[in-house]
Amino acid sequence: MNTLKRNLRFWQGNYAVAEGAIAAGCRFYAGYPITPSSEVFHHLASRLPEVGGVCLQMEDEIASICAVIGASWTGKKAMTATSGPGFSLMQENIGYAIMTETPCVIVNVQRAGPSTGQATLTGSGDIYQVRYGTHCADFEIIVLSASTVAEAYSFTIECFNLAERYRTPVILLLEEHIGHLQETMKIPDKQDIVNRRRPTNTNEPPFGPVKKGDLVPPMPYLGEGYKLLITGSTHDEFGWRQTKNGDIHRKLVRRFSDKILKNKDKIIKLETTKPKNAKIGIISYGSAVRVVNEALARLPENERELVADLRMITIWPFADEQVNEFAKGLKHIIVPEYNSGLLAREIKRAIEKDIEIHSISQIGGGEPIKPTTILDTLGEFL
Numbered sequence: 466m467n468t469l470k471r472n473l474r475f476w477q478g479n480y481a482v483a484e485g486a487i488a489a490g491c492r493f494y495a496g497y498p499i500t501p502s503s504e505v506f507h508h509l510a511s512r513l514p515e516v517g518g519v520c521l522q523m524e525d526e527i528a529s530i531c532a533v534i535g536a537s538w539t540g541k542k543a544m545t546a547t548s549g550p551g552f553s554l555m556q557e558n559i560g561y562a563i564m565t566e567t568p569c570v571i572v573n574v575q576r577a578g579p580s581t582g583q584a585t586l587t588g589s590g591d592i593y594q595v596r597y598g599t600h601c602a603d604f605e606i607i608v609l610s611a612s613t614v615a616e617a618y619s620f621t622i623e624c625f626n627l628a629e630r631y632r633t634p635v636i637l638l639l640e641e642h643i644g645h646l647q648e649t650m651k652i653p654d655k656q657d658i659v660n661r662r663r664p665t666n667t668n669e670p671p672f673g674p675v676k677k678g679d680l681v682p683p684m685p686y687l688g689e690g691y692k693l694l695i696t697g698s699t700h701d702e703f704g705w706r707q708t709k710n711g712d713i714h715r716k717l718v719r720r721f722s723d724k725i726l727k728n729k730d731k732i733i734k735l736e737t738t739k740p741k742n743a744k745i746g747i748i749s750y751g752s753a754v755r756v757v758n759e760a761l762a763r764l765p766e767n768e769r770e771l772v773a774d775l776r777m778i779t780i781w782p783f784a785d786e787q788v789n790e791f792a793k794g795l796k797h798i799i800v801p802e803y804n805s806g807l808l809a810r811e812i813k814r815a816i817e818k819d820i821e822i823h824s825i826s827q828i829g830g831g832e833p834i835k836p837t838t839i840l841d842t843l844g845e846f847l
Contacts, residue, residue: 479504485621492518495532502574560599586831615650680724760839
């Protein structure tokens with residue numbers, strides 16, 4: 466069998482997430498079944514034991530994220546997957562993972578909400594929940610969004626790499642359309658894998674001090690002789706609670722943000738096509754990218770030269786500078802998404818020039834946005 470055939474898979478998006486996690490080195494999964502993410506759990510329940518890993522069903526999503534955090538502190542790459550209501554339950558402990566600088570991956574396969582909503586139908590309404598859901602917004606978070614089954618695989622690996630590199634929880638957003646989509650994909654011949662940096666001796670503080678220019682301290686493990694205090698309260702570099710010291714709190718919280726914000730150029734990934742005569746822009750993410758690609762493929766060549774296209778892979782931290790640069794010279798920007806126009810608000814906020822933002826909003830029902838809807842909207846301005 467040649468290499469190409471050996472590397473081809475016909476996978477569902479949720480299975481691709483599970484296999485990507487294993488390829489990244491994930492050896493612990495804790496979760497609770499919830500549509501439309503359950504297949505991630507089902508697949509790992511059989512696959513993780515085959516590679517020496519552990520898969521646990523917990524009593525709920527609160528226990529799931531707690532178990533993942535605990536496993537990470539024992540040295541395991543750890544993950545959970547859920548959907549909107551389950552993600553809501555995880556919020557307090559996502560904040561705890563941020564405060565304790567615990568690398569882990571959380572996959573949110575979105576459905577139509579609010580509340581239980583339409584459990585089996587697609588949505589992308591968790592854009593703000595993944596950024597602001599845990600109380601207090603004095604932190605930064607890394608969130609990626611996949612639009613193909615192949616990306617469900619490779620972006621899961623990238624999420625683990627980012628979590629390990631920056632000692633932080635990282636979130637992968639899928640939508641039901643992608644989680645349950647089945648398509649052929651090719652497993653890359655080689656994929657870079659990042660592992661967290663370790664201390665050189667047991668006297669190194671687990672939360673700093675950080676070397677000049679490096680905002681991410683090495684991470685010790687429980688059970689290896691380190692004196693570890695792991696608290697969600699404000700703490701000093703050794704983990705001792707400092708709940709009344711404003712200087713220590715400010716220094717700690719600013720470092721959490723800076724280790725992401727000062728590395729935005731390394732973290733943010735976008736795909737842009739902008740012909741020099743472009744007057745209209747389309748900004749998309751998630752499964753809407755597939756619709757945009759089909760619509761653009763149907764445009765006559767002379768009209769295609771008037772349309773710029775920006776695909777957002779990294780949702781958070783938000784690409785303010787890149788979005789603003791993309792908007793220069795454009796008169797209209799179209800934003801298709803499976804919610805009430807949430808990312809369109811961020812795009813409007815990021816753009817310095819007064820440009821018309823046109824939200825194509827598909828809420829509930831499970832119907833995909835149609836390429837003809839994109840084309841009809843473009844036709845109003847071409």
